[in-house]
Amino acid sequence: MAFEFVAASRLPTQFGEFSIHAFQDSASGKEHIALSMGTLDDGEPVLMRVHSECLTGDSFGSLRCDCGPQLHAAMQQVSELGRGVILYLRQEGRGIGLVNKIRAYALQDAGADTVEANEQLGFGADLREYAMCEDMLRHLGVTRVRLLTNNPKKVDGLRAVGIDVIERVALFVGGNPHNEGYMQTKTDKMGHMLAPEKS
Numbered sequence: 375m376a377f378e379f380v381a382a383s384r385l386p387t388q389f390g391e392f393s394i395h396a397f398q399d400s401a402s403g404k405e406h407i408a409l410s411m412g413t414l415d416d417g418e419p420v421l422m423r424v425h426s427e428c429l430t431g432d433s434f435g436s437l438r439c440d441c442g443p444q445l446h447a448a449m450q451q452v453s454e455l456g457r458g459v460i461l462y463l464r465q466e467g468r469g470i471g472l473v474n475k476i477r478a479y480a481l482q483d484a485g486a487d488t489v490e491a492n493e494q495l496g497f498g499a500d501l502r503e504y505a506m507c508e509d510m511l512r513h514l515g516v517t518r519v520r521l522l523t524n525n526p527k528k529v530d531g532l533r534a535v536g537i538d539v540i541e542r543v544a545l546f547v548g549g550n551p552h553n554e555g556y557m558q559t560k561t562d563k564m565g566h567m568l569a570p571e572k573s
């Protein structure tokens with residue numbers, strides 16, 4: 375799959391004015407988005423968030439996860455710097471899709487954790503891959519990144535497709551009673567680093 379740039383426009387937001395860039399794979403029709411601010415092609419490291427689409431969290435304000443607050447925190451940090459990029463990847467449900475994620479939520483309502491639910495549906499814990507990021511960053515002229523994430527596997531995944539991640543920057547947004555089990559499972563079973571590293 376090769377993701378080609380299609381179009382870009384201004385995107386004024388509550389966090390400041392971004393540029394929004396649309397990319398599409400001509401064969402599959404799959405689409406991904408980048409939000410950018412400032413000059414990115416000067417060779418200096420760029421603050422980057424790779425955000426997996428989460429309709430429930432990003433759009434409906436769901437308290438079952440931490441996606442919505444993470445997306446807004448990343449946009450706020452880029453805006454404060456006046457420079458950075460957010461790759462918004464259409465890989466809902468850690469790659470299993472929205473309908474399957476809701477099926478997984480139903481299993482979690484019945485007692486499964488977020489990994490067990492995927493597995494009970496016949497999926498692996500995390501189906502995401504990051505090859506599209508290389509095409510998107512090449513178009514934007516980004517060569518080195520400081521990655522906003524609590525997920526070391528995401529750092530590994532991006533490096534595996536040739537992206538020079540020079541630093542992982544924690545993106546803690548706190549928790550709530552509805553997502554504490556989910557966050558614990560991410561820590562215990564998926565290697566997320568959701569607490570400040572002991573210095």
Ligand SMILES: Nc1nc2c(ncn2[C@@H]2O[C@H](COP(=O)(O)OP(=O)(O)OP(=O)(O)O)[C@@H](O)[C@H]2O)c(=O)[nH]1
Pocket residue numbers: 424425426427428429439440441444465466467468469470475478479482488492522523524525528545560
């Ligand atoms: N299958 C499944 N996907 C989920 C669930 N909760 C959130 N997601 C999806 O998980 C993705 C976000 O991944 P997370 O594990 O929350 O975080 P991450 O992106 O890996 O790590 P960070 O960069 O630190 O945010 C989005 O695509 C969400 O739709 C769940 O219970 N089951």
Ligand SMILES: [Zn+2]
Pocket residue numbers: 428430431432439440441442
């Ligand atoms: Zn979410």
